[in-house]
Amino acid sequence: MWFYFSIALKNVFRQKRRSFTLGINYAVVTFILVLLFSFSQGAIRNITTNLVRSTAGHITISGSYTAAGRVYLGVRRYPEITAAVRQVFGSTVKTIPRYVVRSALYYKGISKRLDFTGVDTTLDTGLKGQLQFVKGGWDEFTSASNGVILPKDVAEYFSLNLDDEIVVAARTRFGAFNTGTLKVKAIYESVNFFAQGLVLCQFPFTQNLDLGEKDTASTLYLYFPDTRDLNLKRSQLSAELVRRGFEVNKPADASAAIDAVSSASPTYKVDTSGADSNRLTLSTIDEAVGIVKIISSAVNAVGAVVALIMLFIIAVSIFINLRMTINERLREIGTMRTIGVGSGGITSLFMIENVLLALLFSLVGVAAALVVAVILVTLVPLPATGAIALFLDKGHVVLIPRLQDVAGVVLLIAAFSALFSFFPARRGGKIRPVDALTRVF
Amino acid sequence: MKVIRQTMVMLFLTAAAARSFSAAPPGDPAAERIARGWEARLNTEGLDVTSMFTIVQKKQGETDRVLRVQTFRRDSSDMYTIVFQYPDSEKGKGYLRRGDDLYFYLPSTREFVYKNRKDNIGSTDARTDLFGRQKVLEQYTASSAGTAQVSKWECSVVRLDAKVPDVSYPVQKWYVRKSDGLPVKVENFSVSETLLATYYFIEYKSLGNGKSLFTKLLAVNNLETGQQTFLTNENIATSQIPDYTFTKAYLEEKSR
Numbered sequence: 001m002w003f004y005f006s007i008a009l010k011n012v013f014r015q016k017r018r019s020f021t022l023g024i025n026y027a028v029v030t031f032i033l034v035l036l037f038s039f040s041q042g043a044i045r046n047i048t049t050n051l052v053r054s055t056a057g058h059i060t061i062s063g064s065y066t067a068a069g070r071v072y073l074g075v076r077r078y079p080e081i082t083a084a085v086r087q088v089f090g091s092t093v094k095t096i097p098r099y100v101v102r103s104a105l106y107y108k109g110i111s112k113r114l115d116f117t118g119v120d121t122t123l124d125t126g127l128k129g130q131l132q133f134v135k136g137g138w139d140e141f142t143s144a145s146n147g148v149i150l151p152k153d154v155a156e157y158f159s160l161n162l163d164d165e166i167v168v169a170a171r172t173r174f175g176a177f178n179t180g181t182l183k184v185k186a187i188y189e190s191v192n193f194f195a196q197g198l199v200l201c202q203f204p205f206t207q208n209l210d211l212g213e214k215d216t217a218s219t220l221y222l223y224f225p226d227t228r229d230l231n232l233k234r235s236q237l238s239a240e241l242v243r244r245g246f247e248v249n250k251p252a253d254a255s256a257a258i259d260a261v262s263s264a265s266p267t268y269k270v271d272t273s274g275a276d277s278n279r280l281t282l283s284t285i286d287e288a289v290g291i292v293k294i295i296s297s298a299v300n301a302v303g304a305v306v307a308l309i310m311l312f313i314i315a316v317s318i319f320i321n322l323r324m325t326i327n328e329r330l331r332e333i334g335t336m337r338t339i340g341v342g343s344g345g346i347t348s349l350f351m352i353e354n355v356l357l358a359l360l361f362s363l364v365g366v367a368a369a370l371v372v373a374v375i376l377v378t379l380v381p382l383p384a385t386g387a388i389a390l391f392l393d394k395g396h397v398v399l400i401p402r403l404q405d406v407a408g409v410v411l412l413i414a415a416f417s418a419l420f421s422f423f424p425a426r427r428g429g430k431i432r433p434v435d436a437l438t439r440v441f
Numbered sequence: 442m443k444v445i446r447q448t449m450v451m452l453f454l455t456a457a458a459a460r461s462f463s464a465a466p467p468g469d470p471a472a473e474r475i476a477r478g479w480e481a482r483l484n485t486e487g488l489d490v491t492s493m494f495t496i497v498q499k500k501q502g503e504t505d506r507v508l509r510v511q512t513f514r515r516d517s518s519d520m521y522t523i524v525f526q527y528p529d530s531e532k533g534k535g536y537l538r539r540g541d542d543l544y545f546y547l548p549s550t551r552e553f554v555y556k557n558r559k560d561n562i563g564s565t566d567a568r569t570d571l572f573g574r575q576k577v578l579e580q581y582t583a584s585s586a587g588t589a590q591v592s593k594w595e596c597s598v599v600r601l602d603a604k605v606p607d608v609s610y611p612v613q614k615w616y617v618r619k620s621d622g623l624p625v626k627v628e629n630f631s632v633s634e635t636l637l638a639t640y641y642f643i644e645y646k647s648l649g650n651g652k653s654l655f656t657k658l659l660a661v662n663n664l665e666t667g668q669q670t671f672l673t674n675e676n677i678a679t680s681q682i683p684d685y686t687f688t689k690a691y692l693e694e695k696s697r
Contacts, residue, residue, distance in 0.1 A: 175606070
């Protein structure tokens, strides 16, 4: 085999123009696929990280509860859930409550509906790292019970400055309107897509504004030091919560997980069961980003279709190239057959030539993709505004090329090349020596 | 010191909010009598009322928004049906109120959304509470808040504090004409007693038997400067309405 391999190696660039034309196709397909897979992987990692840093936990607990025939969104008896978490996992797991209220903000005759997120400033300190303060700061916010941190665009919309007072009017969970006055204590920007629109207040403020009971939160975020086996951890916690009288379930699908994680402003419906209950939904971060995985799979699929079309063109090129090569090298084939090289040997020779060409140029494609990835990740800053911010980390696109993806692409192209060169190569191998030396195909 | 003061303010607000529902002030017989008086005049028990409301919403810097709704009202059964007639984008939508339950019908999805008697018609300042039977003494505790002059009328002022948390405005002040017991102005407050909206009852039409219906009403949004909604009630008829009109099926049929 080494014999054929060494000959094939010498023959790869015998027809330089033809080899380069085909090789560039291999390189382009590899380049596209490697960048696409890197982007998908980067998007999933980036979205997961940014979500966890801002608006989701490794496990997010949301839910609803029924009281006196009304169903309210939110988590009731949350201190007991915190105790259950501590009992099951110990004190290394951090539990953070949030209380979100949808409300209208009024200032000098202008109004806008916004989500006001109540944070426990003693526990929810990780969020601070996601905010780049333009004015004021976290400490000013924590020292004022009616303080509010506004995104820069909201502050600009209302022309708000530090210590300006704003009025918020919300329909409470019971239906009655409630109002409150907030004082601007900080204005921020964020490169984290999920932190960009957060209007932050103190947890007790939003809870009072909504007339929520003292043991009620919108959601609870659980942060584990080790994020492996989240499903198992959820099962362990679910068992303890059921023991404590909660009804526990997990989201039915990715969409339900998103709904569970983003549950906001509690509202109520009529309950037909007639019994008071506490229902919890425990969603893992993998489920919450499940929809991202579905989307990235779809994007990958589109990329794969494009690659398939290109590969089809390559298949035709391989076929034509090999037929031309065999025609040009008939005397060579005849000579080799005459000195005892079998039909399989000839077939192998042409196949190895093609596979080598594919491997060589797909590696060039991989190298080019990696260079471009490094340039994009380190040297090309992008504006972290709008939907594009979803894919950015600190203003740069996140591309994560994985060895298994790269190896998979290279092997796929090599296998493809082997498959489509086999048929014309076998045809070349079957030519009898006398025919090869006397005829032109 | 500042933190302590802010915490005290927060605690006070919370306590005030809790107090407004759990321990509403005891009823004041004189104020309750006034409230019963306007309820008796505005509630149209014994009559089925059909009318057409034109709702004009004015917002600063925006073109006026006009809605037209046909209403069917039967106070004896605490029911009403509202069917949107204009504009075309709203046509087919409607409300059905049966007791404490309010359903909003969306023809696009053929869906009834449960609203529990609180909603703003077409996102205007006109609340659905205005279109049906008044039940203030079931939901609020009445107390006298003195007298006041509103326009040319000498009025008694009645303050209402909610007994239950599922009313839109937990505190209200009704300004009632001493001459005929009809309200001319209602101030609506939030739990923390911020003035949210003011209704001005500009004109009434008598239906006979001491019953009246407002024909012109101005709803002013006190939080949003320059936003107000003007309601005109026309084509009022008191002939009997078929029972079928107060069903979900009727709303579905009207949307086709």
